[in-house]
Amino acid sequence: MGESNETVKINKWDGAAAKNAIDDAVREVFTGDLKCKESFALIDGRLFLCALAVGVALYALLWDYLYPFPESRLVLIVCVSSYFVLMSILTLYTTFKEKGIFVVAKEKVGNATRIWEASSYVKKHDDKYNLVLVMKNANGKTREASINKSFANYIDTNGAVVPSAISNEITKLYNSLSSEKKEK
Incomplete structure (x- = not known):
């Protein structure tokens, strides 16, 4: 540079x-x-958490598309809960690590x-x-x-x-x- x-x-x-x-x-x-x-290790950690959360959301979207709501209820509950946990971890990461x-x-x-x-x-x-x-x-x-x-x-x-x-x-x-x- x-x-x-x-x-x-x-x-x-x-x-x-x-x-x-x-x-x-x-x-x-x-x-x-x-x-x-x-x-870029610090930023990579944040990007990994974000990518994981997006992956969980995409999985829930795909699963619900393939198996509409009543059938996909358990998978949606797990995915939404996982997304919430990942966003909580991301918040802690940016607050206490970054x-x-x-x-x-x-x-x-x-x-x-x-x-x-x-x-x-x-x-x-x-x-x-x-x-x-x-x-x-x-x-x-x-x-x-x-x-x-x-x-x-x-x-x-x-x-x-x-x-x-x-x-x-x-x-x-x-x-x-x-x-x-x-x-x-």
């Missing part, structure tokens, strides 16, 4: 659009500037691999972008850093995302987390 020269413009008053545009720019910093490889993580990147450091997770959130009716960056070492140690700054730091007056501002911020967090400090 190369450097993208395309300017991303958004409605700067739309908090969700601003958050998503900055999230995308953070992803670009990890996969471009920092030369990390994006891992936790707002929008990028997981792997970085090779010698023979070891570091895993970087970036998650963000914006409080309702707030102009602050909150980013949490977590680094997991191969030995299991986890370090975390965060920023809480206004969207205005990353988006200019015309609604264009400023990649250099985001890159500088992420590089600072990256350097602070990746420096090997002796912890007592």
